[in-house]
Amino acid sequence: MLNTKAQVSKATVRRIPLYYRAVQQLQQQGVSRIRSDRLSELIHIPSATIRRDFSSFGELGKSGYGYSVGTLVDEFGKLLDVHTKEEMLLVGVGGLGAALMENNFRRNPDLNITMAFDADPAKVGTTVAGIPVYDFKTLRQHLTPAIHTAILAVPSTSQTAVVTALEAAGVNAILTFAPQPVVCGPDTTIRYIDLTSELQSLLFVAHQKGAHDRVH
Amino acid sequence: MLNTKAQVSKATVRRIPLYYRAVQQLQQQGVSRIRSDRLSELIHIPSATIRRDFSSFGELGKSGYGYSVGTLVDEFGKLLDVHTKEEMLLVGVGGLGAALMENNFRRNPDLNITMAFDADPAKVGTTVAGIPVYDFKTLRQHLTPAIHTAILAVPSTSQTAVVTALEAAGVNAILTFAPQPVVCGPDTTIRYIDLTSELQSLLFVAHQKGAHDRVH
Numbered sequence: 518m519l520n521t522k523a524q525v526s527k528a529t530v531r532r533i534p535l536y537y538r539a540v541q542q543l544q545q546q547g548v549s550r551i552r553s554d555r556l557s558e559l560i561h562i563p564s565a566t567i568r569r570d571f572s573s574f575g576e577l578g579k580s581g582y583g584y585s586v587g588t589l590v591d592e593f594g595k596l597l598d599v600h601t602k603e604e605m606l607l608v609g610v611g612g613l614g615a616a617l618m619e620n621n622f623r624r625n626p627d628l629n630i631t632m633a634f635d636a637d638p639a640k641v642g643t644t645v646a647g648i649p650v651y652d653f654k655t656l657r658q659h660l661t662p663a664i665h666t667a668i669l670a671v672p673s674t675s676q677t678a679v680v681t682a683l684e685a686a687g688v689n690a691i692l693t694f695a696p697q698p699v700v701c702g703p704d705t706t707i708r709y710i711d712l713t714s715e716l717q718s719l720l721f722v723a724h725q726k727g728a729h730d731r732v733h
Numbered sequence: 734m735l736n737t738k739a740q741v742s743k744a745t746v747r748r749i750p751l752y753y754r755a756v757q758q759l760q761q762q763g764v765s766r767i768r769s770d771r772l773s774e775l776i777h778i779p780s781a782t783i784r785r786d787f788s789s790f791g792e793l794g795k796s797g798y799g800y801s802v803g804t805l806v807d808e809f810g811k812l813l814d815v816h817t818k819e820e821m822l823l824v825g826v827g828g829l830g831a832a833l834m835e836n837n838f839r840r841n842p843d844l845n846i847t848m849a850f851d852a853d854p855a856k857v858g859t860t861v862a863g864i865p866v867y868d869f870k871t872l873r874q875h876l877t878p879a880i881h882t883a884i885l886a887v888p889s890t891s892q893t894a895v896v897t898a899l900e901a902a903g904v905n906a907i908l909t910f911a912p913q914p915v916v917c918g919p920d921t922t923i924r925y926i927d928l929t930s931e932l933q934s935l936l937f938v939a940h941q942k943g944a945h946d947r948v949h
Contacts (some may be wrong), residue, residue: 528777530941534934538925542914561744563779597933612832617928619828624912624929666936690939692932696840698758706942708935709754710926712833713840716908717813718750719924720882723906725746726922 529570535560536570537593543586550583599627605666606688607633608679610640610650613694614670619646630668632659636675653679657686669693680707745786751776752786753809759802766799814841821882822904823849824895826856826866829910830886835862846884848875852891869895873902885909896923 539560543551553571557564571577574592577584607614607630614633622628634653635641641652651659667688671679676695683691689705696711755776759767769787773780787793790808793800823830823846830849838844850869851857857868867875883904887895892911899907905921912927 525941527941530938532777533937534930537930538927544914558744561748561782562777566777597930597937599933599936603936612835613829616828616832620928622929622932625933628929628932666939668932690935692935704942706935706939708931708938710928710931711754712836712926713838713844714750714753714813715924715926716838716844716884717841719906719908719922720819721749721813722746722924723882723922725741725743726920 525573529573532562532566532570533593533596535562536567536589537597540586540589540593544590548586551586551589552583556584599625601627603628603666604631604661604663605629605668606631606660606664607648607668607670608635608653608683609669609671609675610635610637610645611670614668615645617668617670618648621646621648631664634659653682656682660686660688664688666690667692669695671695673697680705741789745789748778748782748786749809749812751778752783752805753813756802756805756809760806764802767802767805768799772800817843819844819882820847820877820879821845821884822847822876822880823864823884823886824851824869824899825885825887825891826851826853826861827886830884831861833884833886834864837862837864847880850875869898872898876902876904880904882906883908885911887911889913896921 539556540551543559553564553567556562556567571584574596577588577592605628607618610618610633614635618630618633621630630648633645633648633650634656635650636653640650643650665688667683667690669676669679669691671693673695676693676697677699680691680699680701684702684705691701691705691707692710693699693707694710694712696709696714698709699707701707755772756767759775769780769783772778772783787800790812793804793808821844823834826834826849830851834846834849837846846864849861849864849866850872851866852869854868856866859866881904883899883906885892885895885907887909889911892909892913893915896907896909896915896917900918900921907917907921907923908926909915909923910926910928912925912930914925915923917923
């Protein structure tokens with residue numbers, strides 16, 4: 518299954534994390550088989566799209582009988598899992614940045630933040646959880662050819678300048694906690710984690726649920 | 734528009750955060766009008782669904798001519814925004830928990846973590862960014878009737894026990910950073926932010942992009 522990666526469309530690839538989350542939740546709820554029409558209701562993707570996507574990964578289940586939830590969890594997990602060592606840098610050693618350096622994605626031992634950058638002279642030259650903090654101005658001096666990925670925990674106002682400098686230095690995969698969307702080059706992939714929006718979405722759904730409960 | 738909330742289906746409600754993110758990015762890219770068929774390509778939701786969803790919010794644009802991106806950003810932003818004061822509690826005052834208390838969703842002044850809980854005697858009785866840290870065992874003593882929302886920054890192994898205790902105490906909206914899905918009651922809404930999965934999804938898409946670039 519993993520070998521078919523190159524033939525899978527970009528749109529399908531983007532849906533994999535969504536499928537993965539959904540089947541993990543089904544497994545946790547004790548569901549062992551799922552049909553595409555039921556999955557469609559859960560994740561709001563047309564069932565024809567789901568069947569086409571799943572068929573591009575090979576034999577995941579039989580039409581009509583449903584897909585094995587356990588198999589889907591295993592296969593999507595394998596597909597998303599990073600098995601090659603991935604060295605990363607972090608920019609912005611505030612409270613959140615330092616917490617990320619301490620945690621360092623320890624659930625996946627192949628993912629490691631190996632250096633950090635900040636503009637604050639009080640932080641430059643220190644280490645956090647054994648990871649050195651350098652001056653962001655010296656990015657190119659410290660960057661190694663193995664690093665193409667950055668975690669950003671900088672203020673929104675700094676984000677565009679930081680992304681531009683990172684792109685120029687060859688970093689093309691960026692996970693950021695600053696919500697303001699940035700215009701980046703076609704070779705760069707940015708993923709935003711907007712904590713305030715996540716919280717607002719949660720509250721919106723929870724309030725809606727409460728409103729529904731009161732109405733019915 | 735905000736008054737139509739109660740008539741909007743649950744499935745539509747779940748898509749609003751997705752629409753909001755997409756139109757914010759379009760606005761940032763300088764796009765002023767968007768047709769449903771183009772938006773469909775961007776977010777992988779059928780254009781008929783998009784048109785039906787948007788029509789349930791009233792006059793957002795004219796079919797054929799497209800929707801005003803600026804109007805969509807404003808309206809979805811208003812819909813998701815929390816304008817009522819929302820007091821929240823946090824459980825798990827480690828590095829991440831403390832960083833969240835310090836930041837305290839300051840982008841939205843109506844969202845406030847007002848108390849925190851931990852099981853570690855070294856943390857109980859302290860304050861972080863002016864917010865008191867109590868023993869999780871004393872949850873019910875400190876909980877006020879205004880609090881229905883919790884942020885969880887606890888280890889995965891503690892998550893089920895913490896969620897069960899929160900539900901029993903009347904907290905029914907939970908934002909958690911522990912990735913393991915939890916079985917909760919029908920009145921509880923849980924939103925997961927799985928940082929390792931987000932990073933793996935980013936790397937998956939970035940590697941895929943790299944593979945495409947090499948092929949073509």
